[in-house]
Amino acid sequence: MTEGRDSISGILARAAKSPHALSRSELATLLAVDDEARLGELFDAAYALKVKYCGRRVAMRGLVEAGNVCAKDCLYCGIRKSNGKVERYQLDADEIVRLAELDARQGYASLVIQSGEMESEAHTRFIEDVLRRIAPLDLGVTLSLGEQAEDVYRRWKDAGAARYLLRIETSNPELYARLHPAAHSWERRVECLRALRRCGYQVGTGVMCGLPGQTLDDLARDIEFFAEMDVDMIGMGPYIPHPDTPLGADRHGAGDLLLGLKMIAVTRLHLHDVNIAAATALQALAPDGRERGIRAGANVIMPNITDTRYRRRYQLYAGKPCLDENAGLCKGCLERRLASIGETVDYGRRGDSLHFRKRTGVAE
Ligand code: SAM
Numbered sequence: 001m002t003e004g005r006d007s008i009s010g011i012l013a014r015a016a017k018s019p020h021a022l023s024r025s026e027l028a029t030l031l032a033v034d035d036e037a038r039l040g041e042l043f044d045a046a047y048a049l050k051v052k053y054c055g056r057r058v059a060m061r062g063l064v065e066a067g068n069v070c071a072k073d074c075l076y077c078g079i080r081k082s083n084g085k086v087e088r089y090q091l092d093a094d095e096i097v098r099l100a101e102l103d104a105r106q107g108y109a110s111l112v113i114q115s116g117e118m119e120s121e122a123h124t125r126f127i128e129d130v131l132r133r134i135a136p137l138d139l140g141v142t143l144s145l146g147e148q149a150e151d152v153y154r155r156w157k158d159a160g161a162a163r164y165l166l167r168i169e170t171s172n173p174e175l176y177a178r179l180h181p182a183a184h185s186w187e188r189r190v191e192c193l194r195a196l197r198r199c200g201y202q203v204g205t206g207v208m209c210g211l212p213g214q215t216l217d218d219l220a221r222d223i224e225f226f227a228e229m230d231v232d233m234i235g236m237g238p239y240i241p242h243p244d245t246p247l248g249a250d251r252h253g254a255g256d257l258l259l260g261l262k263m264i265a266v267t268r269l270h271l272h273d274v275n276i277a278a279a280t281a282l283q284a285l286a287p288d289g290r291e292r293g294i295r296a297g298a299n300v301i302m303p304n305i306t307d308t309r310y311r312r313r314y315q316l317y318a319g320k321p322c323l324d325e326n327a328g329l330c331k332g333c334l335e336r337r338l339a340s341i342g343e344t345v346d347y348g349r350r351g352d353s354l355h356f357r358k359r360t361g362v363a364e
Contacts, residue, residue, distance in 0.1 A: 034258075050276075157200060277298060291338065
């Protein structure tokens with residue numbers, strides 16, 4: 001056995017014993033692992049923790065892409081305001097309620113409503129109305145609607161939302177500044193995460209992995225950021241270039257699937273009891289990308305239940321999967337895929353973050 005192998009095994013053993021056990025350079029060392037045998041060790045250690053905290057079950061949240069109208073102009077995102085090629089849409093309240101009912105019938109028990117970013121009283125009221133109408137379904141509702149005033153977050157919480165996902169995108173403010181127009185503020189995003197916490201949400205954040213100019217030290221720092229912010233949920237995935245964006249225009253080729261999987265594994269090893277989603281971007285890079293995400297330590301999948309006629313218009317990156325597959329087909333396909341790795345779908349349970357339940361004492 002080589003010296004390197006010994007030290008990787010030692011780091012993994014220490015990480016498995018207790019959360020927050022690793023230094024930044026150890027996190028970066030794990031992210032740099034690239035030979036088959038060590039990768040196997042890394043993923044096995046992370047998966048063992050996933051099984052310890054979450055069992056061999058995967059929590060599901062039906063994903064509704066409620067609209068692609070966006071006030072933001074992120075340089076990497078396919079639905080950025082300045083992308084004139086996108087046909088814009090917004091589902092009406094009846095359509096979102098119908099999808100929430102479908103989600104409940106599928107037995108998923110949790111729902112994610114995501115859209116481009118809008119800040120207006122009309123939009124705030126619209127979401128409040130939707131939340132009140134779906135409340136009788138008793139779903140665990142996650143919102144992913146970007147930066148908002150604290151008062152808006154509170155109103156949506158009061159109307160029935162339980163969780164909020166707002167990716168920091170990168171914990172490095174300088175890298176953030178290179179990926180966004182000057183008017184977008186990294187500090188505001190951090191302040192929004194704090195506001196969400198004050199409002200009582202299960203708070204989720206995450207990053208894109210493999211961004212141009214991003215280093216392994218940046219990614220290790222991202223994991224430390226998750227720990228410092230004491231978040232309950234992580235949603236992250238590989239950056240995938242989109243041809244109609246300033247960042248993706250002259251960069252062809254796929255995102256870095258392996259790096260995305262390693263980030264999941266190292267995050268599980270450092271944080272232990274949080275919910276980690278196997279993002280759709282993993283599946284865009286390999287048909288079995290999400291199952292590999294689960295084997296690397298993730299415990300949540302968000303199958304898209306948006307009507308197929310809208311899916312093409314919500315393309316954040318090139319190669320989005322399941323553009324023509326309705327929710328029923330996705331469900332059967334997912335069950336089979338998870339069975340192939342010895343996992344089952346956790347039907348009928350909301351799958352609240354264990355970390356959140358421990359820190360608040362709230363029972364599921
Ligand atoms: N507007 C909300 C927000 O800002 O949080 C939610 C919608 S936004 C489109 C959802 C996520 O898509 C972003 O947080 C970003 O990480 C991801 N995303 C955008 N463009 C991407 C790309 N080219 N590759 C991978 N992920 C991307």
